[in-house]
Structure formats: C-alpha cells, structure tokens
Amino acid sequence: MKxxxxxxxxQGTGASRRLRNAGKTTGIVYGGNVDPKLIELDHNxxxxxxxxxxxxxxxxxxxxxxxxxxxxxxxVQYHPFKQLVLHVDFQRVDPNKxxxxxxxxxxxxxDNAPAVKLASNVISHTLNELDxxxxxxxxxxxxxxxxxxxxxxxxxxxxxxxxxxGVTLTLHVEQENPVVAQAVQPAxxxxxxAAASAxxxxxxx
Numbered sequence: 001m002k003x004x005x006x007x008x009x010x011q012g013t014g015a016s017r018r019l020r021n022a023g024k025t026t027g028i029v030y031g032g033n034v035d036p037k038l039i040e041l042d043h044n045x046x047x048x049x050x051x052x053x054x055x056x057x058x059x060x061x062x063x064x065x066x067x068x069x070x071x072x073x074x075x076v077q078y079h080p081f082k083q084l085v086l087h088v089d090f091q092r093v094d095p096n097k098x099x100x101x102x103x104x105x106x107x108x109x110x111d112n113a114p115a116v117k118l119a120s121n122v123i124s125h126t127l128n129e130l131d132x133x134x135x136x137x138x139x140x141x142x143x144x145x146x147x148x149x150x151x152x153x154x155x156x157x158x159x160x161x162x163x164x165x166g167v168t169l170t171l172h173v174e175q176e177n178p179v180v181a182q183a184v185q186p187a188x189x190x191x192x193x194a195a196a197s198a199x200x201x202x203x204x205x
Contacts, residue, residue: 023044054141059137108148130180132169
C-alpha cells in the first residue's frame with residue numbers, strides 16, 4: 001500500500017494545531033541508519049486508510065518528496081472523542097532484518113465445527129491478532145484460523161495456527177501459547193440442561 005507524505009519543518013502545539021485546521025495530520029518516520037524525519041499527511045486520506053485492516057499489518061510504501069521507503073505503521077494517536085487522527089508513527093524496515101508485527105486473525109469454518117453443529121456451543125475469539133516475526137517480504141496480511149474441527153469445550157492455541165513459510169511466533173507468544181479461540185456452552189443452555197436433568201430425576205423412596 002502506498003502512502004504519500006510531505007516533510008514538516010515546524011514543531012510545537014501551535015504548528016500542529018494549524019496543520020490540523022488545514023486538514024493535515026502530523027507524523028514521524030524513524031528507524032534504520034537515517035535520522036528521524038518529521039512529516040505531515042492528508043488527514044482524510046489517512047483516516048480512510050486506517051480503516052483498512054491491511055494498513056495496520058502490511059509493509060507500506062511511504063513516499064516523501066518523490067522518494068519511497070518501506071515502513072510499518074507503529075502507532076496512531078486519536079482524539080479522545082472527535083473522529084480525528086492527531087499523530088502517526090512509521091518505522092523504516094530493512095528487507096534483510098526480521099520484524100515483529102501483530103498480524104490479524106481471520107476465523108474460518110466456525111459454522112461447520114462439531115462444537116456448533118452437534119453441541120450448540122458458541123465459539124469465543126479470545127485473541128484477534130498474533131505477534132509474529134519474519135522478514136518484511138514474508139509478512140502476511142492476516143493469518144487464517146481453521147475452526148471447522150473444533151469440538152465442544154475444546155480450545156485453539158497460538159501454536160495450532162498454521163503459519164506461512166518464513167513466519168514464526170515471537171518468543172513470548174510461543175512460550176505462553178495463549179488461547180486463540182474456544183468453544184463454550186452458552187450460560188442459558190447450561191441452566192436449561194441442569195433444569196431438565198433435575199426434572200428427570202425420580203424422588204427417592
């Protein structure tokens with residue numbers, strides 16, 4: 001994805017306010033062997049880009065003064081209650097050095113899972129993204145989580161998610177192996193089942 005930005009020379013609260021009034025958002029690009037660079041971006045274009053999932057987890061081509069460099073979106077600051085982006089941070093990436101990125105999860109096959117079809121379980125998504133490590137060229141836009149074989153009361157962990165070649169879980173995620181999704185019985189269903197069981201019992205003689 002391509003992002004167009006412009007160099008920014010003025011700093012400070014007043015300068016940032018004037019840029020926002022002009023429909024611009026402040027930003028910074030850092031990393032690599034180059035000094036950090038202050039930038040400004042068109043707010044509306046940035047706002048619409050931020051609504052796309054891929055913008056948060058893909059290598060972006062950031063164009064500044066006609067020159068393009070590869071970056072990752074690292075931080076976004078929003079206004080507390082207005083639909084306003086106050087500031088964005090981009091990090092330069094080296095194609096030969098691994099990066100750590102949070103990649104969104106796409107859950108597939110839930111409707112066909114035995115937990116749902118046979119046991120009327122509800123599948124709860126415990127995590128919506130996983131922290132992975134890979135070279136920039138190997139970065140996936142998302143990871144698919146296959147739920148089609150999930151059985152009642154069972155869970156899917158981080159290590160159960162199939163990763164593309166060249167992509168690994170970051171060390172702390174691999175060690176903790178957190179739950180990604182789980183099949184649970186709805187509270188109402190459990191209560192109904194308990195009541196039905198109680199009604200079916202015969203009193204002792």
